[in-house]
Every structure is written in C-alpha cells, then in structure tokens.
Amino acid sequence: MRAPAGIALALALAGCNLDNSVGYIEIKALPSSAALALYLDSVRLDPPRNGNALLRQKVGLSKLQTDGEGGYLALLCTIDVKKNRITSVTVSTASRQPRCQCGRTGGTDAGGNRTCVG
Amino acid sequence: MIGSAACNVARIPGLFWAALLGCVLAFGSTAGLAQADKPELRTADEEFSKQLSELKRTFADLSKKFEDSAQTIDRLNSAEAARKEIEELREYVGRLLAAVADNGMVWSLGTKALRRADEKLKALETETRYKEEDRQFLIGRWRELKAATEDAIKELEGARKEFAELLRKLQTNEDFIDELLQIQEHQRAIEVIHGLTDGIRDASDKLKKLLTAIKTPGA
Numbered sequence: 557m558r559a560p561a562g563i564a565l566a567l568a569l570a571g572c573n574l575d576n577s578v579g580y581i582e583i584k585a586l587p588s589s590a591a592l593a594l595y596l597d598s599v600r601l602d603p604p605r606n607g608n609a610l611l612r613q614k615v616g617l618s619k620l621q622t623d624g625e626g627g628y629l630a631l632l633c634t635i636d637v638k639k640n641r642i643t644s645v646t647v648s649t650a651s652r653q654p655r656c657q658c659g660r661t662g663g664t665d666a667g668g669n670r671t672c673v674g
Numbered sequence: 675m676i677g678s679a680a681c682n683v684a685r686i687p688g689l690f691w692a693a694l695l696g697c698v699l700a701f702g703s704t705a706g707l708a709q710a711d712k713p714e715l716r717t718a719d720e721e722f723s724k725q726l727s728e729l730k731r732t733f734a735d736l737s738k739k740f741e742d743s744a745q746t747i748d749r750l751n752s753a754e755a756a757r758k759e760i761e762e763l764r765e766y767v768g769r770l771l772a773a774v775a776d777n778g779m780v781w782s783l784g785t786k787a788l789r790r791a792d793e794k795l796k797a798l799e800t801e802t803r804y805k806e807e808d809r810q811f812l813i814g815r816w817r818e819l820k821a822a823t824e825d826a827i828k829e830l831e832g833a834r835k836e837f838a839e840l841l842r843k844l845q846t847n848e849d850f851i852d853e854l855l856q857i858q859e860h861q862r863a864i865e866v867i868h869g870l871t872d873g874i875r876d877a878s879d880k881l882k883k884l885l886t887a888i889k890t891p892g893a
Binding site: 578579580582601602604605606608609610611612640641642644674 | 761764765767768771772774775776777778831834835838841842845
C-alpha cells in the first residue's frame, strides 16, 4: 500500500508546479529608436521606453523572437532566466538582420542558437 | 458506470487526495494573487496611487534591511555566510524590481492611469454638458493628475535603473566570490564582500531619496 501511495503523491506533486520563482530580463534596443517587434515566448512586448525594457519572467528558458518571414516568428536568442538574477540582452538592428548580443552567453551555444545567461 | 467510477475513486490512496488538495489550495492562492492584480473597484489612477503608497512602504522597509545587511556584511569573516547574505539581498532587490518591471503591477497601473488621464482630457475637450468654467476646472485637475502620474512614472523609471544595476552588481560579486572560493582564496573573497557594503549603503540612501521624491498623484 505504501509504494502506490508514494507514487501517487509524487505524481500529484509533479502535476502541480509550485515553483513560482522569477528572474528578470533587461532588453536594450540598439539604436534606442529602433522600432522592432519583439516577442518573449510568443507574447508581444510593448515597445521599450527609451530603448530599455525590464521584464519579470518565470525561471527557465525563454525565447526572444521577432517577426519572421511568412508570418512566422524568428528566434533571436534563448534567455536563461535564473531566480532573482538579471539577464541582459541587447537587440541590435545595426545590420539588416536583428541580432541578440548577450551580456553573458551560455558555454554550450551551437550555430545560431545563442543562449544568454544571467 | 458512475458506481464503478466512484469505486475507483475510493481506491485512490488518501495521500493522493492530500497532495491534490495541496495543489488546489496552492492554485487557489495564486489565482487569488492574480485576481488581486486586477483593479475592479477602483479606477486606474486611484489604484496606481494606492499601489504607489504601498510601494513606498516597501522602500522604507527595504532601506532598513539594506542598512542592516551592510552592517552584517561588514562584520562577516566567513565567505559562505556572506554568500547567503548576498543571496538574501538579491531577493530584496528582486522584490523592488518585480514592482517596477514593465510587466509589474505598479508599472502597469501607472501606464493605465496615464491612458485614463489622456482619455478623460480628450473627452472633456469636446464635452458640452457643463458650464465652460466647470469644464475648465475638470480639465485643469486632470492635467495636474496626468503630470503627477508622469512624474511618478519617471521616478520609478529611475528606480528601476538603480535596482537593476544593484542586482547586476550583487550577482557579479556573488559569482566572483564563488570563483575565489573555488581556488581557496578566502581572504580575497572576504575583501570583495566587505567592498560591497558601500554599494549596499548607497542603495539604502537611494531608496530613502526615492521615498521623498515619489509623490503620490492626487494625494
């Protein structure tokens, strides 16, 4: 009886995510006047005031995206949000293709998959 | 069918139900929080002023906590204990940032209050029901309210920048202390920790200044 009860408890606890930890993402637009549509995990962000935005975000990986071709979202970078830490990202539109510049990058980036860490 | 379902339910261990109840209670509490985020009874500007007053109380509390923390860190001789203290400080700074973040409650209410002031002013410009002097009085009051809201938002914007810098400083120092501990440089780690106290005291002073600088619109 004990084993099934333990399994049931584990399943029930796994089913409800009690971790409400949050961290912060600072997005800087370069140049600050750049009008670029940004999405954080598909949620469209308000244009940053004075080119700066600070967002509270659940701990974990979040995708920073922009409008891509054919109505799809194009991934700029992945942001690793850590509890009570701030991850800084600069979105540069100096070149034709908008790019993410991380304050600090993850050590395991491959190709275009850039991960910014806090 | 119903009978068999009831029978199956009866077989589910009590612990499962206890855990499920825990889930429901936890969800209930977060749902309650989400509801508290939505101003229902008050208008956006009233709610913004209320939240701003609460934020100022938080600033006062945290300013005191920062001072206490600076004193504690000054006396610390253990790098591990200092790391704990810094972690706690990050939590405090996080609370401030949560309030003033773009998707935070105070900030959202501030922008809503501004939008409302703009809408009211636009509506009053074309209002024909009131006497001209009454209409001008209302326009004047809404302009004052809008200016006060803009000032408060500007102060919050400044606060946000300061808190973000402080959080960055704390986490960078924490990482550096970690690196030092990995190479057994305890003394150097303690020097870095003691060097942090000026920054923390400075944050406390800035919070105190903010308390006097932020005026609650309509108060």
